[in-house]
Amino acid sequence: MSRHILVVAELREGVLRQVSLEAVAAARLLAGASGTVSALLAGPPDSHGQALLAAGADRVVHTPERDDIGPAHTERALQAAAEAVGQLRPDAIVLGHTALGKDIAPRLAARLNAGQIADVIAIEPDGESFAFTRPIYAGKAFEKRMFTETPWVVTIRPNNFPPLARAGAASADVAAGEAALLATAGKPDLRTVVRGVMKRAAGKTDLAEAKVIVSGGRGVRGADGFKPLAELAEALNGAVGASRGACDAGYCDYSLQIGQTGKVVTPELYIACGISGAIQHVAGMSGSRVIVAINKDPEAPIFKIADYGIVGDLFEVVPLLTEEIRRLPA
Numbered sequence: 001m002s003r004h005i006l007v008v009a010e011l012r013e014g015v016l017r018q019v020s021l022e023a024v025a026a027a028r029l030l031a032g033a034s035g036t037v038s039a040l041l042a043g044p045p046d047s048h049g050q051a052l053l054a055a056g057a058d059r060v061v062h063t064p065e066r067d068d069i070g071p072a073h074t075e076r077a078l079q080a081a082a083e084a085v086g087q088l089r090p091d092a093i094v095l096g097h098t099a100l101g102k103d104i105a106p107r108l109a110a111r112l113n114a115g116q117i118a119d120v121i122a123i124e125p126d127g128e129s130f131a132f133t134r135p136i137y138a139g140k141a142f143e144k145r146m147f148t149e150t151p152w153v154v155t156i157r158p159n160n161f162p163p164l165a166r167a168g169a170a171s172a173d174v175a176a177g178e179a180a181l182l183a184t185a186g187k188p189d190l191r192t193v194v195r196g197v198m199k200r201a202a203g204k205t206d207l208a209e210a211k212v213i214v215s216g217g218r219g220v221r222g223a224d225g226f227k228p229l230a231e232l233a234e235a236l237n238g239a240v241g242a243s244r245g246a247c248d249a250g251y252c253d254y255s256l257q258i259g260q261t262g263k264v265v266t267p268e269l270y271i272a273c274g275i276s277g278a279i280q281h282v283a284g285m286s287g288s289r290v291i292v293a294i295n296k297d298p299e300a301p302i303f304k305i306a307d308y309g310i311v312g313d314l315f316e317v318v319p320l321l322t323e324e325i326r327r328l329p330a
């Protein structure tokens, strides 16, 4: 069965989010071999549209303004998405399970009187339709859900759908896709406007999308204790995270907190340094592909879920690791 799927793509500080390419991969699966994947992107045509086409989208629909779709402009993003849905009439809409996706997906579903399945980590064919897997109870269990009617609204968790490199996507195909642009019409009718956004200092790499995370807990003993972790993260081109214990102790900002009441992450490599492995922390990182734990207590619960465990002092182990990684050929 072929379907038409719309991906709502997202830019973060002018850069296309990785999860948007992953959403295209999920959309391709839902569309079927002869289906169509459209992507909605803020602002005039540019290289981001080319990236979406190269990742498997058949066409890109642009909004007039660059800041039409962004976390600070939920209403505006919602209106842009609703307008694209009105014009394109897709069978399903796929978004990243990001701050923006979480904000607009349920509103979009309500407007369309559609069902929504959030935080999807896997999609499997099931008869004529699909089963969508999502974690529940803070990752302690998984449920499979199906839609009974179209349209579908789906948000996908970052790092679970590898982006596609459309084999043989000739530049001519890409150009043809970009040529089939639609422009959303008119100024949105907004009930609120954003007067300003105060940015908190955060790492270069977004935690939710990072492929490698080096996390620190109360064992780092202070803000300075995060320095060797930041160096290891940099050597691995990753991001720094933290347990709530470290955040509560004032060693780092709460924006780094991973866990039940923090961010949920699924990197390829998670290195937990001086973190005991409380259930609330594990809820946010147990989906990581490979978990390495560094803890001086051999009985620490984190070792029960770790693929590799190092019993030792993080202040000795982490710099040694960084040194070895820096020695590896680039």
Ligand code: FAD
Pocket (backbone or CB within 6 Å): 216, 217, 218, 219, 220, 242, 243, 244, 245, 246, 257, 258, 259, 260, 261, 262, 263, 273, 274, 275, 276, 277, 278, 279, 280, 281, 284, 294, 295, 296, 297, 300, 312, 313, 314, 315
């Ligand atoms: P600790 O439990 O104190 O562990 C520190 C670890 O560091 C110990 O295992 C120790 O052996 C090790 N260590 C000490 N020194 C060194 C060293 N030099 N080298 C190596 N290892 C060393 N927690 C979260 O993380 N995220 C959440 O989202 C979250 N949500 C919560 C929600 C609720 C409702 C509640 C009640 C709690 C929540 N918590 C959360 C808190 C959670 O229960 C734990 O208290 C917290 O995760 C502990 O943080 P920690 O592992 O850094 O500290």
